[in-house]
Amino acid sequence: MVTYVDAATAPLKNTGQVRLYDAEAFVGMHKAGRLAALCLDELHDMVKPGITTAEIDRFVYAFGLDHGALPATLHYRGYRYSVCTSINHVVCHGQPNDKPLREGDIVNIDVTYIVDGWHGDSSRMYPVGELRRSAERLLEVTWESLMRGIAAVKPGATTGDIGHAIQSYVEAERCSVVQDFCGHGVGRLFHDVPNILHYGRRGEGIELKPGMIFTIEPMVNLGRPQVKILSDGWTAVTRDRSLSAQYEHAVGVTETGCEVFTLSPRNLDRPATLAA
Ligand code: MF3
Numbered sequence: 001m002v003t004y005v006d007a008a009t010a011p012l013k014n015t016g017q018v019r020l021y022d023a024e025a026f027v028g029m030h031k032a033g034r035l036a037a038l039c040l041d042e043l044h045d046m047v048k049p050g051i052t053t054a055e056i057d058r059f060v061y062a063f064g065l066d067h068g069a070l071p072a073t074l075h076y077r078g079y080r081y082s083v084c085t086s087i088n089h090v091v092c093h094g095q096p097n098d099k100p101l102r103e104g105d106i107v108n109i110d111v112t113y114i115v116d117g118w119h120g121d122s123s124r125m126y127p128v129g130e131l132r133r134s135a136e137r138l139l140e141v142t143w144e145s146l147m148r149g150i151a152a153v154k155p156g157a158t159t160g161d162i163g164h165a166i167q168s169y170v171e172a173e174r175c176s177v178v179q180d181f182c183g184h185g186v187g188r189l190f191h192d193v194p195n196i197l198h199y200g201r202r203g204e205g206i207e208l209k210p211g212m213i214f215t216i217e218p219m220v221n222l223g224r225p226q227v228k229i230l231s232d233g234w235t236a237v238t239r240d241r242s243l244s245a246q247y248e249h250a251v252g253v254t255e256t257g258c259e260v261f262t263l264s265p266r267n268l269d270r271p272a273t274l275a276a
């Protein structure tokens with residue numbers, strides 16, 4: 001049985017209880033989430049054939065410091081970079097390196113900034129030059145699955161409702177949902193309870209209550225859902241080497257639904273083929 005605690009008075013360690021945050025926390029999360037979104041917006045025009053993910057890493061580090069923020073991934077559990085950059089069949093946790101991106105690649109860039117102790121965690125897909133239609137469609141399906149997950153967030157719904165909304169849509173589009181990684185509680189901690197599975201059944205999991213803050217970050221594959229971790233201990237790839245995509249927002253549950261903390265000020269947090 002899950003229990004809920006007032007985040008303002010609970011100790012800052014993971015006790016398995018779900019934190020309920022106050023309005024002040026929502027202000028802090030908006031600030032941290034906005035900075036992550038601004039960084040992802042800046043990268044919009046930088047990601048082109050020839051740029052390396054190491055250059056992206058340096059940009060994310062410098063942009064954070066310029067705005068009084070630290071990248072949460074740097075030295076997190078031994079991870080050594082300011083960002084995750086996951087290209088093509090890399091599902092998540094790709095490590096920046098000196099290889100130039102190539103025309104037709106798709107890359108997920110996942111940024112988490114700590115601003116005044118709050119974690120703003122968000123990721124988007126970036127096309128490198130012109131994409132094949134199959135890659136473009138994967139980006140559209142993955143983004144739409146995140147939108148459907150977010151639409152399921154309201155008090156009284158469950159984490160299973162979110163997972164079901166994502167999985168049923170993705171599978172109807174003949175793609176698959178990665179089950180080895182999930183969204184997570186976020187706030188003063190980077191990775192907190194509850195786990196937000198991107199698959200599941202309606203009514204399962206835990207009940208959503210106003211004040212909960214978590215990420216939704218579905219990873220969707222064109223092929224089969226299975227992944228493996230490379231020998232670097234971080235990089236997760238699709239076993240069948242099919243293309244994989246991911247979008248991530250951090251959200252807070254309100255009395256009527258949810259607020260998204262990581263929305264793009266320039267409306268760039270969706271595939272260009274679906275631009276508003
Ligand atoms: N930002 C990732 C997430 O969405 C976590 C990356 S942890 C790292 O939860 F160590 F791999 F960087």
Ligand code: CO
Nearest residue numbers: 121215217248
């Ligand atoms: Co996350």
Ligand code: CO
Nearest residue numbers: 110121122248
């Ligand atoms: Co992230």
